[in-house]
Amino acid sequence: MTSSVLAVHMRGINKRFGAVAANADVELRVRAGTVHGLVGENGAGKSTLMSVLYGFYQADSGAIEVFGKPVTIRNADDAIRHGVGMVHQHFMLVDTLTALENVMLGAEPHWLLKKSDSTVRSRLTTLMQATGLIVALDIPVSDLPVGDRQRLEILKALYRGAKILILDEPTAVLTPQETQHLFGVLTTLREQGTTIVLITHKLKEVMALCDDVTVMRAGRVVQDLAIRDASIEGLAESMVGRKVHMGRVEGLSSAPGEVVLQARDIAVRDSLKVPRLKSVSLTLRAGEMVGVAGVSGNGQSELLDVLSGLLRPESGSLAVCGQTFSAAAWLDPLTARGLGVAHVPEDRHARALVMDFAAWESAVLGYEGQAQYGSHGWMDHHRMRSATTVMMERFDVRPRDPDLLSSKFSGGNQQKFVLARELGQTPKVLLVGQPTRGVDIGAIEFIYSQLRTMRDAGCAVLVVSSELDEILALSDRVIVMNQGQIAGELAVADCTEAGLGLLMTGGGQ
Numbered sequence: 067m068t069s070s071v072l073a074v075h076m077r078g079i080n081k082r083f084g085a086v087a088a089n090a091d092v093e094l095r096v097r098a099g100t101v102h103g104l105v106g107e108n109g110a111g112k113s114t115l116m117s118v119l120y121g122f123y124q125a126d127s128g129a130i131e132v133f134g135k136p137v138t139i140r141n142a143d144d145a146i147r148h149g150v151g152m153v154h155q156h157f158m159l160v161d162t163l164t165a166l167e168n169v170m171l172g173a174e175p176h177w178l179l180k181k182s183d184s185t186v187r188s189r190l191t192t193l194m195q196a197t198g199l200i201v202a203l204d205i206p207v208s209d210l211p212v213g214d215r216q217r218l219e220i221l222k223a224l225y226r227g228a229k230i231l232i233l234d235e236p237t238a239v240l241t242p243q244e245t246q247h248l249f250g251v252l253t254t255l256r257e258q259g260t261t262i263v264l265i266t267h268k269l270k271e272v273m274a275l276c277d278d279v280t281v282m283r284a285g286r287v288v289q290d291l292a293i294r295d296a297s298i299e300g301l302a303e304s305m306v307g308r309k310v311h312m313g314r315v316e317g318l319s320s321a322p323g324e325v326v327l328q329a330r331d332i333a334v335r336d337s338l339k340v341p342r343l344k345s346v347s348l349t350l351r352a353g354e355m356v357g358v359a360g361v362s363g364n365g366q367s368e369l370l371d372v373l374s375g376l377l378r379p380e381s382g383s384l385a386v387c388g389q390t391f392s393a394a395a396w397l398d399p400l401t402a403r404g405l406g407v408a409h410v411p412e413d414r415h416a417r418a419l420v421m422d423f424a425a426w427e428s429a430v431l432g433y434e435g436q437a438q439y440g441s442h443g444w445m446d447h448h449r450m451r452s453a454t455t456v457m458m459e460r461f462d463v464r465p466r467d468p469d470l471l472s473s474k475f476s477g478g479n480q481q482k483f484v485l486a487r488e489l490g491q492t493p494k495v496l497l498v499g500q501p502t503r504g505v506d507i508g509a510i511e512f513i514y515s516q517l518r519t520m521r522d523a524g525c526a527v528l529v530v531s532s533e534l535d536e537i538l539a540l541s542d543r544v545i546v547m548n549q550g551q552i553a554g555e556l557a558v559a560d561c562t563e564a565g566l567g568l569l570m571t572g573g574g575q
Contacts, residue, residue, distance in 0.1 A: 072134065073098040073230050073261035074119065079128035081114055087552035088114040089125070090285040096230075096278075098133065101252060101262045103272040103293070106282035107305055107506035108478045112265055115282070116232050120152045121145040132230070133266040142399040150191040151228025153236065161208040165201050165218050166190070169225050182503075193224055195253060196258070200253050212362065213244040217251070230261045237271060241532060242273035242567035249275055253542045267507060269298045270535070281305055306508040322542070325385075326526045327373070327407075327495050332382035334368050334550075343379065344550045350495060350526040355517065357541030357558075358530040361570050365550035366530045367412060370499050373528070375402040389492050403432060405495075408488035412499030412530065414477075418484040425463075426454040429487050457486035460513065478509035483514060496520055496527045502536060514540060534563050548572045 074096040081089040089111045096102045106112045117123045119130065121141040130137050132148045139145050144154070159168050170186050187203060194200050199217045207215060223231055233252075236243045251276060252262055264276060272279055272293070279296055281289035281304040289304045299441060302310045327350040334343040343365050350356055360366050371377035373384070375397040379502070384391045387405040391397045411417035416479050419428045430439055438453065440446040454468040461482045463475070464516050475483065481502070488496065501517065502510045517540060521527050537544055544561050546554045546569035554569040 071098040072096065073100075073132065074263070075131040075134075076115070076119065077129045077131075079115060079118060079125045079130075081111075081118060081123060082126055087285045089118070092128070092282070092285070092287055094280060094287070095121070096261060096263060097288070098261050099256060099259050100277040101256055101264055101275050103276035103279035104263055104265050104282070105267065105269065105272060105279060105305060107508055108476050109284075109506075110305070111285040112282050116152070116234070116263065118267060119145065120150060120232060128484060146226050146228070149229035150228055150232070151223030151230070152234070153216070153223060153225060154231040154234050157215050157219055159207045159215060159218065164206055165210065165214075166203040166205050168207060168218060169222050190221065190225060193221060197221075197224065198254055199224075213240055213247065216240070216248065220251070224255075224260075229259070230263070230473070231255070232263045232265070234265045234508045235267070236264070237266070237268060243565045243571060245271070251555070267510075268509075268535070269301050270294075271300065273298060283307060286450065301505055305506075310507060310511045322354035323524065324355060325349055326352050326387055327386045327528075329373065330383045331383075332369070332372055332379045334365075334377065334379045334568035341370070342550050346382075346547075346550070346552055348545060348552070350528055352494070352526050353521060353524045354542045355521045355540055356526040357544045358471040358528065358547060359534060359537045359544055359566050360532075360547035360553075361572060362532055364547045364570075366547055367499070368550075369547070370409070370412065370497055370528075370530055374497050375399040376409075399432070403491070406493045407497065408489075408491055408493035410484055410488050410498040410501065412503070414480055414484050415525060419472045419480060421471070423472050424469050425458075425472055425475070425483065426451045426468040428483065429454040429457055429486070433487070433491065456481070457490060460490075461486040461516070478505040481505050482509060482512065485516060489516060493520075493525055496525050498527065499530045501529060501531065501553060502533070534566055537561075537566070538563070546570055 072095055074094065076092065076094040079089050079092040092111065092115055094115065104112045114123060118125045120138065121144050124140065130139060132150065137148050160171065163171065166183065166187060169190060170182055186208065187338040190203060199221050201214050201218050201221060226284065236248060240248065256262060266272060273296065276293050278292050279301065280287055281301060283305060318504045330347045332343050332346040336342050346369060355363060358366050358369065368377060372379050378396040379393050381393050384397060386397065386407060389405060415421060433439065434445055439450050455466065457463065458466045461480050463483050463486065472480065498517065501513050505513065517527055517529065529540055538558060538561060541558045544556050544558055544566065545552055546566055548570055549572065553572065
């Protein structure tokens with residue numbers, strides 16, 4: 067149901083944050099009844115532009131037209147009134163409320179809640195049947211699978227009358243099967259006349275789903291074209307301003323060496339006594355990269371915590387770099403670092419950086435007692451700053467200011483910073499959680515290169531990632547986790563996305 071009518075026309079949009087021009091004279095045209103891809107590196111300005119359209123920000127200058135009519139969008143209420151809805155990457159749901167209550171919240175049609183319940187339920191049932199967005203309405207959101215939560219967010223926007231739907235990284239936490247289902251839903255919505263703007267870094271999805279695509283770089287639109295005229299390679303080059311290589315690099319520098327880490331029958335229960343790991347065993351060898359695939363929440367996080375010494379299991383054993391540990395006397399993080407085990411946590415804000423610390427302080431976290439950073443029990447701040455400057459140069463961290471607060475760096479630069487700290491210790495075992503979460507395509511290429519370099523130098527690398535493309539690009543061997551257990555283990559040559567997706571959901575062997 068595509069047409070030449072513009073659902074959105076943003077002209078001359080300028081938005082500055084201090085000295086930074088987030089949007090510079092941006093023009094965006096989105097045809098009605100199409101799926102329009104919006105891509106670019108971190109800091110390219112795409113999220114700022116959509117935040118202006120949805121009313122989170124006010125443009126410094128420029129104009130917006132929705133379906134040919136000039137509009138003023140001061141806040142989200144204005145956006146919704148003009149038919150613009152947005153589904154955020156981090157879901158905006160209240161976990162303790164049911165799906166139905168989440169949709170009703172703030173949009174109750176009647177002051178009597180019982181009457182509102184009946185009215186909203188009837189409208190939602192009709193909407194679910196029309197769109198294929200089926201969600202159990204009376205289950206608390208905390209009990210819904212990730213895919214259902216996302217469907218609920220889309221239902222919320224459609225219930226409020228959205229004719230233009232902005233989706234921010236919608237497949238970041240979905241399995242391949244859930245992604246295909248979402249694509250089917252979005253295709254149905256497009257056929258019914260809904261206009262969709264898709265913010266994503268997954269160019270393969272842009273090519274598969276979108277009708278048109280806009281590429282932004284450094285706050286400006288650098289390319290705007292129909293998808294039939296686009297290619298993954300061309301879009302990637304437009305995003306970063308140079309050619310990039312993201313795919314699998316075939317072959318090892320040498321065959322995997324000796325076993326450096328072996329975990330046996332690891333079992334973990336959480337504070338509510340719910341099993342999180344169930345008799346998990348794995349082996350890591352020097353000079354190989356092992357990927358751990360799985361839908362978030364299936365034990366991968368607990369596995370990283372156990373292997374890095376952050377979490378003691380209730381049973382099991384661990385042999386790492388010549389030492390053996392039991393559940394009664396488990397590895398601790400200080401001992402792990404002393405043995406040559408480095409850890410890049412999944413959540414860099416909560417576990418890898420102190421956001422209020424200067425960069426040079428975050429750069430030595432966990433290693434501040436080493437001789438290179440002081441002597442006789444005294445820390446040498448000058449040495450720490452100098453070492454931080456070297457790290458920044460080697461890993462292209464920008465800006466190269468060791469005194470800048472950790473919180474002031476972009477997500478991609480924060481991640482490179484953490485990698486610089488951990489890889490700089492020349493570890494024997496490297497444990498990496500979600501290495502490129504929230505990272506743009508240029509930084510992804512760099513991070514992949516660094517991980518491969520570590521592997522080829524003889525380090526045993528374990529990578530936990532929710533991105534199957536990433537697992538397939540990096541791994542020599544793949545472990546799939548489901549419900550706290552290893553559901554399968556394959557050489558990467560034997561892996562397919564469909565096969566891994568089945569293992570991730572418990573549907574394959």
